[in-house]
Amino acid sequence: MLIERLTIHKFRNIQEADLSFSSHLNCFVGENGSGKTSLLEAIYTLGHGRAFRTSLTARVINHEAESFILHARLNGVEQESIKVGLLKHRNGDVRVKINEQDGHKIAALAQNLPMQLITPEGFALVDGGPKFRRGFVDWGCFHHFPQFYPKWHAIKRIVKQRNAALKQTYNYAQLSVWDEELVRLTEEVTVIRKTYCERLINIIHSYIKSFLPDHQINIQFYPGWNVNSSYKELLEKQYERDKMMGYTTLGAHKADMRMHIGHLPVESILSRGQLKLLMCALRLAQGHFFTSELERQCVFLIDDFSAELDDERKNKLASALKNQKAQVFITALGSQHLTDFQSYHEESTKHFRVKAGEINELNSF
Numbered sequence: 001m002l003i004e005r006l007t008i009h010k011f012r013n014i015q016e017a018d019l020s021f022s023s024h025l026n027c028f029v030g031e032n033g034s035g036k037t038s039l040l041e042a043i044y045t046l047g048h049g050r051a052f053r054t055s056l057t058a059r060v061i062n063h064e065a066e067s068f069i070l071h072a073r074l075n076g077v078e079q080e081s082i083k084v085g086l087l088k089h090r091n092g093d094v095r096v097k098i099n100e101q102d103g104h105k106i107a108a109l110a111q112n113l114p115m116q117l118i119t120p121e122g123f124a125l126v127d128g129g130p131k132f133r134r135g136f137v138d139w140g141c142f143h144h145f146p147q148f149y150p151k152w153h154a155i156k157r158i159v160k161q162r163n164a165a166l167k168q169t170y171n172y173a174q175l176s177v178w179d180e181e182l183v184r185l186t187e188e189v190t191v192i193r194k195t196y197c198e199r200l201i202n203i204i205h206s207y208i209k210s211f212l213p214d215h216q217i218n219i220q221f222y223p224g225w226n227v228n229s230s231y232k233e234l235l236e237k238q239y240e241r242d243k244m245m246g247y248t249t250l251g252a253h254k255a256d257m258r259m260h261i262g263h264l265p266v267e268s269i270l271s272r273g274q275l276k277l278l279m280c281a282l283r284l285a286q287g288h289f290f291t292s293e294l295e296r297q298c299v300f301l302i303d304d305f306s307a308e309l310d311d312e313r314k315n316k317l318a319s320a321l322k323n324q325k326a327q328v329f330i331t332a333l334g335s336q337h338l339t340d341f342q343s344y345h346e347e348s349t350k351h352f353r354v355k356a357g358e359i360n361e362l363n364s365f
């Protein structure tokens with residue numbers, strides 16, 4: 001769904017804001033430290049329950065306030081509008097409202113507001129550890145397969161218990177109490193991840209073809225162990241090693257979406273700008289998947305867009321977003337950094353100036 005209207009109360013340096021958005025392109029321009037990224041973080045928080053630069057609520061509540069409140073009216077194609085709200089207090093209280101009804105879980109916000117984030121912090125998706133790509137894959141699985149998260153949470157709980165047990169003087173027979181359930185859930189979660197990745201990787205390649213036509217990037221889902229072996233047998237075989245290491249070395253908690261050029265990981269070959277394009281390809285592919293397969297339009301949050309991309313690539317990215325009919329929120333220091341988005345029609349674009357935490361709509365820049 002898309003965000004039609006957003007109100008912000010006491011979020012970082014934004015004291016109060018009441019904003020109506022375009023369902024296409026929304027541009028925010030302002031000096032360093034004015035509050036542009038804070039605005040994107042407020043939107044992100046409404047879709048994830050937490051900000052992207054910190055998971056600590058206290059850091060995003062305005063210094064002089066006890067809580068922040070975010071409200072939005074969401075609209076989808078041929079769908080009734082939904083009102084969502086989130087309050088987080090310094091004392092740990094969290095309230096999620098949907099259509100004026102309290103008591104919802106954060107996951108309900110996420111279901112209604114699929115989002116993709118393209119920021120300098122997001123680089124970890126391509127040059128960081130497996131947990132970032134695993135999180136990315138799981139975000140797609142969560143939206144596509146409702147049964148995914150309960151199973152994945154159960155795996156994480158069992159692995160934690162198993163790791164604690166490995167540090168005690170258990171023998172393998174005692175550990176197998178956990179392993180039976182772990183194997184069953186791991187197989188189920190792996191089927192979901194694999195099914196999703198197969199579809200997603202095809203879409204990623206179509207974007208790579210456009211953004212990085214000179215590179216043959218091999219993308220493969222890695223389930224967390226060598227698939228030629230049965231996970232059950234492997235757990236038994238690995239027992240001595242796991243015991244020595246003090247944790248479960250193989251399993252769904254080690255899954256990854258590996259990206260290579262030849263035999264080398266992409267981060268050792270591609271330039272910063274190319275890695276940024278690859279990150280965009282991944283994010284666009286997931287957005288495309290949400291729109292085409294789940295019929296849920298995606299919101300894109302893009303911060304610090306101009307750095308590291310040449311004009312041709314910026315143009316391609318802008319066109320890809322336009323073709324996807326995504327709702328875009330983009331920030332820049334000055335309007336000159338947004339010229340690649342000029343292909344968007346004036347009537348489908350809204351302009352905002354951000355100054356010392358105040359956000360005002362303008363007729364144009």
Ligand SMILES: Nc1ncnc2c1ncn2[C@@H]1O[C@H](COP(=O)(O)OP(=O)(O)OP(=O)(O)O)[C@@H](O)[C@H]1O
Pocket residue numbers: 011012013014030031032033034035036037038039058059060061062063064333
């Ligand atoms: N909890 C908070 N309460 C009040 N102000 C805060 C809080 N956290 C951060 N700030 C301030 O909010 C301001 C806006 O930060 P933000 O990151 O949104 O700026 P920006 O416009 O994106 O800047 P840049 O262009 O440099 O990235 C900063 O001056 C920061 O010190």
